[in-house]
Structure formats: C-alpha cells, structure tokens
Amino acid sequence: MNCSEFKKYSLLIDKVLDGDASSKERGLLSKHLAGCATCRAHYAQLKDSMAMLNLLMTPELPIDFTKNVLEQIPKEKRRLFRRWTAKHPVLATMAVCAVPMSLAVFAANRQSASQAKNAKGIVLTKASR
Amino acid sequence: MEAKEKRLIKKIKKGDHQAFAEMVDKYKNKVYVICFRMVGNKQEAEDLSQETFLRAYRYIGQYDMERKFSTWLFRIATNLSIDALRRRKPGVSLDAELPGTEGLALEAILPDNQASPDEKMVQNELETAVQKEIQRLPEKYRTAIVLKYLEDLSLKEISEIMDIPVATVKTRIHRGREQLRKYLIVLRGEKE
Numbered sequence: 001m002n003c004s005e006f007k008k009y010s011l012l013i014d015k016v017l018d019g020d021a022s023s024k025e026r027g028l029l030s031k032h033l034a035g036c037a038t039c040r041a042h043y044a045q046l047k048d049s050m051a052m053l054n055l056l057m058t059p060e061l062p063i064d065f066t067k068n069v070l071e072q073i074p075k076e077k078r079r080l081f082r083r084w085t086a087k088h089p090v091l092a093t094m095a096v097c098a099v100p101m102s103l104a105v106f107a108a109n110r111q112s113a114s115q116a117k118n119a120k121g122i123v124l125t126k127a128s129r
Numbered sequence: 130m131e132a133k134e135k136r137l138i139k140k141i142k143k144g145d146h147q148a149f150a151e152m153v154d155k156y157k158n159k160v161y162v163i164c165f166r167m168v169g170n171k172q173e174a175e176d177l178s179q180e181t182f183l184r185a186y187r188y189i190g191q192y193d194m195e196r197k198f199s200t201w202l203f204r205i206a207t208n209l210s211i212d213a214l215r216r217r218k219p220g221v222s223l224d225a226e227l228p229g230t231e232g233l234a235l236e237a238i239l240p241d242n243q244a245s246p247d248e249k250m251v252q253n254e255l256e257t258a259v260q261k262e263i264q265r266l267p268e269k270y271r272t273a274i275v276l277k278y279l280e281d282l283s284l285k286e287i288s289e290i291m292d293i294p295v296a297t298v299k300t301r302i303h304r305g306r307e308q309l310r311k312y313l314i315v316l317r318g319e320k321e
C-alpha cells in the first residue's frame with residue numbers, strides 16, 4: 001500500500017508525537033489515518049517503539065554506591081586545617097609530631113619548631129616532619 | 130532551582146561531605162540510567178556514574194547556581210559516556226557493535242529448558258532486544274532518545290545538555306525514533 005502524501009503526513013506525525021500539533025492538526029492526522037493504512041501503520045509503529053522504551057528496567061546500583069563515591073573524594077576540611085595551622089603553627093607542629101613520633105623525638109624537635117614559629121604554618125608542618 | 134537544593138550545593142561548595150552524599154543519593158539513579166543506556170554495560174555504567182559524581186565534586190566551583198543543577202550533572206554523565214564509547218571504537222567486532230549486551234544476550238542465547246515463568250522470559254527477551262536496538266543507534270541519536278524517553282527531560286534541557294539548538298534536538302529525536310521503528314518492524318517480522 002502506498003500514500004501519495006506520505007512525506008507530508010510523516011512530518012505531521014512527528015509534530016503530533018512531539019506534542020507540538022494544534023488540535024486542528026491532530027484532527028487532520030486522524031482523518032487521514034482513518035483512510036490510509038500506510039500512515040496508520042507508520043504511526044502505530046512509532047508509538048510502539050516509544051512504548052517499548054518504557055518497558056526497560058534499569059538494573060539497580062549497588063547499595064554502597066554513595067559510600068564508595070564518598071571514599072574517593074579528597075579528605076574533608078583540608079583547607080580549614082591549613083587555615084588553622086597558619087594561625088597556630090606551634091600547636092600544629094605539636095599535633096603533627098605527637099602522633100607518629102615518640103615523646104623523646106618530640107622534645108628534640110621542639111627547639112627547631114619554635115625557631116620556625118614565624119614561618120607559614122604549612123611550611124613549618126612539612127619541615128618538622 | 131529550589132531553595133533546598135541551592136542550600137545543599139552551597140554546602141558542597143564549602144566541602145561538606147554530608148551534603149555531597151545527599152546529592153549523590155538524590156541523583157545517582159538518574160545518572161546511572163544515562164550511563165547504562167549509553168554504554169549498555171552495567172559495570173562500565175557504574176564506573177561512569179561514579180566518575181560523574183567525582184567530577185561534579187571536583188568542579189563544583191565552576192557550577193553556575195543560576196542554572197539547573199541536574200542539567201549540569203547530566204551533561205557530565207553524557208559527555209563521559211560518549212567519551213567512553215569513542216575510546217572503544219577501534220577494533221570493531223560484532224561484539225563491540227553491541228557493547229555490553231553480553232550478560233543480557235546470554236539469557237536469550239542459552240537454552241532455557243527449565244520452566245521459568247513465561248512472562249519473565251518475555252520481559253527479558255524484550256529488554257534484551259530493546260537494549261540492543263538502543264545500542265545500534267548512532268551515538269547522537271541515542272543520546273537524544275535516552276534523555277527524552279528514558280530521563281523524560283524537556284527539549285530545552287536536552288539542548289543544554291547536548292549543547293545543540295532545540296531544533297537539532299528534535300531532528301535527532303525524530304531520526305532516532307525512526308531508526309527504532311525500523312528495528313522494531315524487523316523484530317516483529319513486519320513489512321515496511
């Protein structure tokens with residue numbers, strides 16, 4: 001079966017499916033579809049293709065997805081920590097040293113730490129490590 | 130943008146991890162739909178979704194609060210998926226033509242003599258077929274179809290995500306739809 005105005009009506013079908021057609025245009029299409037099997041099939045197939053897409057079910061993400069993402073972002077408050085070390089260089093040094101080093105090492109470092117007191121906090125913490 | 134989301138994003142910009150986690154929870158499924166339908170492979174889509182959020186976090190400073198956040202986020206997901214597709218282009222084999230349908234295709238190929246519920250089988254077969262058809266669409270039509278019919282986005286949003294005019298989005302949706310129609314009639318064994 002053939003339609004002499006197939007081009008015209010397939011454009012109209014697109015317009016209707018896009019939701020852009022006026023009620024007059026919709027009426028024009030339904031009138032044509034009533035008498036044209038070619039365009040009727042074309043329209044039905046397009047609608048079915050779209051309906052098929054609605055059948056799709058997306059698999060579920062693993063339950064720990066958010067947790068995994070969070071684990072990969074840079075550690076929180078690095079900026080705040082830097083600001084804090086700039087304000088309190090000695091305290092910052094003590095905090096950094098106290099964890100990995102023994103008290104004896106800490107005591108030995110104490111002198112150099114206070115000498116560098118006026119340097120930027122970030123430099124100080126790195127240097128005294 | 131709704132006020133609640135604006136507050137959330139302001140917190141993320143300040144480095145608030147809790148706020149970021151809320152945002153990931155809110156959008157993860159939508160991001161995953163884009164990635165999965167674009168690349169057609171669960172594991173790869175999961176990785177791409179993760180990368181989408183990591184980038185969003187890294188570049189949140191560049192996000193313009195006056196624009197819709199989901200548009201910005203979906204754009205990252207779409208671009209990452211397209212990049213992934215382009216990376217795998219060389220060495221095209223029959224398998225590569227239908228990327229990521231392995232798992233699904235297997236169900237269709239394996240003899241299924243055991244009494245599995247008919248409906249489930251029909252659903253699986255249909256899903257497999259439709260997923261294959263989406264994967265056969267050229268990437269620019271696929272993007273438009275996925276954003277329109279699987280994400281239910283407006284043409285304007287799609288045009289911002291794809292960075293093309295609305296009229297071009299429409300053309301791509303029409304062509305994508307027409308391709309899917311052709312695949313469908315082959316599937317059904319109908320004539321044009």
Ligand SMILES: [Zn+2]
Nearest residue numbers: 003009036039
């Ligand atoms: Zn006709």
